Amino acid sequence: SSRLLLQFAAFEEHAHGANVLVLVAWLFWQKRSAILDAAYKPNPALGWPLFLSGLLIYIGGRALNISILEIGSQIPVLTGALLILAGGPAVRAGWFPLFYIAFMIPLPGVLVDALTVPLKEWISVITTNTLYAFGYPIARNGVMITIGQYELLVADACSGLHSMFSLSALGILFMYLTARASILHNAIMLASILPIAFAANIVRVIILVLITYHLGDEMGQGFLHGSASIVLLLMSLGFLLLLDIALVRLLRPGAHKHA
Numbered sequence: 001s002s003r004l005l006l007q008f009a010a011f012e013e014h015a016h017g018a019n020v021l022v023l024v025a026w027l028f029w030q031k032r033s034a035i036l037d038a039a040y041k042p043n044p045a046l047g048w049p050l051f052l053s054g055l056l057i058y059i060g061g062r063a064l065n066i067s068i069l070e071i072g073s074q075i076p077v078l079t080g081a082l083l084i085l086a087g088g089p090a091v092r093a094g095w096f097p098l099f100y101i102a103f104m105i106p107l108p109g110v111l112v113d114a115l116t117v118p119l120k121e122w123i124s125v126i127t128t129n130t131l132y133a134f135g136y137p138i139a140r141n142g143v144m145i146t147i148g149q150y151e152l153l154v155a156d157a158c159s160g161l162h163s164m165f166s167l168s169a170l171g172i173l174f175m176y177l178t179a180r181a182s183i184l185h186n187a188i189m190l191a192s193i194l195p196i197a198f199a200a201n202i203v204r205v206i207i208l209v210l211i212t213y214h215l216g217d218e219m220g221q222g223f224l225h226g227s228a229s230i231v232l233l234l235m236s237l238g239f240l241l242l243l244d245i246a247l248v249r250l251l252r253p254g255a256h257k258h259a
Contacts, residue, residue, distance in 0.1 A: 017071075020104045020169055027097035034093040041087030051080025072105045096176055103169035107161070115161055119198075120154045127154075127205050136213065147213045160201030160232075167197040167236045174240060185247045192243055200236040207231075 054076030061069025079098055082090045120143045128140040131147070138147040143154040171193040180186055
């Protein structure tokens with residue numbers, strides 16, 4: 001675990017992995033009674049192949065320094081260990097912590113490269129058009145935004161891709177903890193996570209552009225730039241919470257009987 005924390009600290013774009021690691025440990029602790037009380041039905045025939053294949057994947061990932069393999073291997077290793085020691089009922093009891101490990105796995109570089117460019121382009125267009133509609137002297141050239149005397153580059157970190165991944169992890173955890181019974185409620189919440197993260201990131205970029213224009217480049221790229229990332233996450237979680245409250249009221253039984 002200490003090695004994983006060092007890996008997460010080394011890459012800013014995957015810093016949320018440390019938080020996910022803590023959450024996975026907490027989720028297993030929360031489910032410990034359910035796992036221990038599950039029917040004792042060891043399944044070594046399935047457990048050993050899973051455990052050994054996961055171990056081989058881990059060794060290969062460690063030797064080649066490939067984080068995706070090294071971290072991803074923990075899912076079959078832990079699943080296999082549970083099958084060997086306790087069986088399928090224990091795995092079913094601990095399915096969510098096992099699944100949640102997936103959010104520690106870094107996004108593949110090929111996927112990041114494929115999604116980052118269009119996301120930056122869309123953010124640049126929306127930001128420029130929005131501020132232009134409010135009378136700001138703003139224009140863009142690709143992902144380079146010019147406002148007044150300042151030029152701002154919408155960098156890879158501003159694409160919001162990693163924010164979407166982080167919010168997906170938190171959003172799915174929120175859905176799991178609230179455990180809404182309505183399939184429609186859960187489907188709407190799940191479908192809304194990425195649009196909410198994207199919209200919140202647009203607001204973040206607009207705020208940074210406005211801070212730079214009104215307060216100067218030093219303020220826009222300094223402390224307030226880092227603070228905007230925290231605001232983005234809090235804003236996204238706030239929207240998700242409001243959506244959940246609204247859906248509880250709209251989809252509760254009898255909500256439309258008197259309409």
